[in-house]
Amino acid sequence: MITIVSRYSLHLCLVLSLFGCGESNSVKPGEATLAKADAAASDSPEVILFATKSLYNGAKQKDHAWIATSREIAVAEKALEAGDLAAARQAALRAQLTAQASLAQANLESQAWRTRVP
Amino acid sequence: MKILVALLVVFSVTLPALADPEADRLAFAEFYLSRFPSIELQAHKDGAYALDQAKREQWLEMEDFPPYEIAVDEGELLYARAFDNGESYAACFDQGGLGIKQNYPYFDIERSEVITLEMALNLCREKHGEAPLDYAGELMGNLTAYMAYTSRGNKFAITVPPEGLSAYEAGKQFFYERRGQLNFACSSCHLQSAGGMLRAEILSASIGHATHWPTYRFKWEQIGGLHKRFIECNEQVGAEGLAQQSPAYRNLEYFLTYMNNGMTLNGPASRK
Numbered sequence A: 001m002i003t004i005v006s007r008y009s010l011h012l013c014l015v016l017s018l019f020g021c022g023e024s025n026s027v028k029p030g031e032a033t034l035a036k037a038d039a040a041a042s043d044s045p046e047v048i049l050f051a052t053k054s055l056y057n058g059a060k061q062k063d064h065a066w067i068a069t070s071r072e073i074a075v076a077e078k079a080l081e082a083g084d085l086a087a088a089r090q091a092a093l094r095a096q097l098t099a100q101a102s103l104a105q106a107n108l109e110s111q112a113w114r115t116r117v118p
Numbered sequence B: 001m002k003i004l005v006a007l008l009v010v011f012s013v014t015l016p017a018l019a020d021p022e023a024d025r026l027a028f029a030e031f032y033l034s035r036f037p038s039i040e041l042q043a044h045k046d047g048a049y050a051l052d053q054a055k056r057e058q059w060l061e062m063e064d065f066p067p068y069e070i071a072v073d074e075g076e077l078l079y080a081r082a083f084d085n086g087e088s089y090a091a092c093f094d095q096g097g098l099g100i101k102q103n104y105p106y107f108d109i110e111r112s113e114v115i116t117l118e119m120a121l122n123l124c125r126e127k128h129g130e131a132p133l134d135y136a137g138e139l140m141g142n143l144t145a146y147m148a149y150t151s152r153g154n155k156f157a158i159t160v161p162p163e164g165l166s167a168y169e170a171g172k173q174f175f176y177e178r179r180g181q182l183n184f185a186c187s188s189c190h191l192q193s194a195g196g197m198l199r200a201e202i203l204s205a206s207i208g209h210a211t212h213w214p215t216y217r218f219k220w221e222q223i224g225g226l227h228k229r230f231i232e233c234n235e236q237v238g239a240e241g242l243a244q245q246s247p248a249y250r251n252l253e254y255f256l257t258y259m260n261n262g263m264t265l266n267g268p269a270s271r272k
Helices: A002-007 A009-019 A029-042 A045-061 A067-081 A085-116 B002-018 B021-035 B041-050 B053-063 B069-080 B117-127 B138-149 B162-176 B186-192 B226-236 B247-259
Strands: B106-108 B113-115 B215-217 B222-224 B269-271
Touching (some): A045 A085, A085 B186, B021 B041, B069 B138, B113 B117, B113 B162, B113 B247, B162 B186, B226 B247
Parallel strands (some): B215 B269
């Protein structure tokens, strides 16, 4: 019985997710922040950076942060210090995109890894 | 329908309790046996040098004058040096600490965490009033090189008690999870693509990945531990590396070393 359950555990999870039972109905913190970050895309570099750092920290907490995100955050901060708002905004948006992708990766991989076990 | 859903929920909740490390290990070994039918499992302890004869010959020539020899000698002196309270490392380990690396890492039930050899050394130091060593430093490299040297020829015998299953599962998840901007898992290179080429390098099999640490890597120009290599691997795929001896890396080492159970220790070693 144990072997059967182990063998079909992935299938069970997939079925559960179809029924909508595999996930909590509550909004995850990362997703809420993603929505805020999308809304912030039209905002100032400071606002974009603030939202992006929240995304980045979310990915970091899941051990899924990307080097590109911290690098672009650093570029944006340096541009802000220099008063170059256009460059800061551009770098902040790049950081935001990579932070969103890293968090999406973390969420997807929390289950997808099981498909790779021999 | 409600009964079916309820059963599925029960199964999903109990899944972690059904983890079977030994079944995992057998499937892991079987994967490499079928992928490399002409290579004995034990040969993978030499990493990529088990997979390419020309590279192996070059490596064997380098091993004639092993670059880690100085680290072993200095580690022996360091190991024997008494702490300020008169005790030494030998007081903290079974068999005086010699020939024991095959039992690390282990799951400490009281502390509820994985203890690696490096961490055990620092716990020993702290117990005797000494400051912990830098995990990335030369002294830790030398100490572990000596301890690995005294364990050569022994075979990994890692155990996973029921209390350690969640740490084992976390390490397993880390190994198979894609991460970084390149979206690679440890398994992408060292399981799925083992034996293939990444630029000019041959991708080694994970079945031998825990046997030979610490290792003198010529690109590092120093001896370093397995966690240093984890950081390097993560950064190579665009992921931020974690701290050496972080819980995630200790769990990864726990899983990986369990997968290496039965493999012969041959550390310290040298790599490009």
